[in-house]
Amino acid sequence: MKYSQVREDLLKKQRELEDRLGRIDQHLTKPGNQDWSEQAQERENDEVLEAIGQEAALELRSIKLALRRMDEDEYELCDSCGETIPEARLKAMPFTRHCIRCAERLQG
Known part of the structure; x- marks a missing residue:
């Protein structure tokens, strides 16, 4: 395949993003702190993590589409x-x- 290195790089990036999304999901689903002020800070942090997760999910979709296009000889x-x-x-x-x-x- 002409783009074997690109494919390899995309697969590596896919694994990294899936791992990152897993860690974000794990963090976002853990129980919150009992202290109200701590909860407010955690919520702000969660909003940032959610935004990072959305960007990672979008990039992951793009990678999967590129890989599919390679498989279908449409890349x-x-x-x-x-x-x-x-x-x-x-x-x-x-x-x-x-x-x-x-x-x-x-x-x-």
């Missing part, structure tokens, strides 16, 4: 126009589903 194809995404773009942005032209059009 190099732009979702919008069907043209080939340049190899350099895929290596720089392994989650991308769009060529530069379509990505710019979607952002603008």
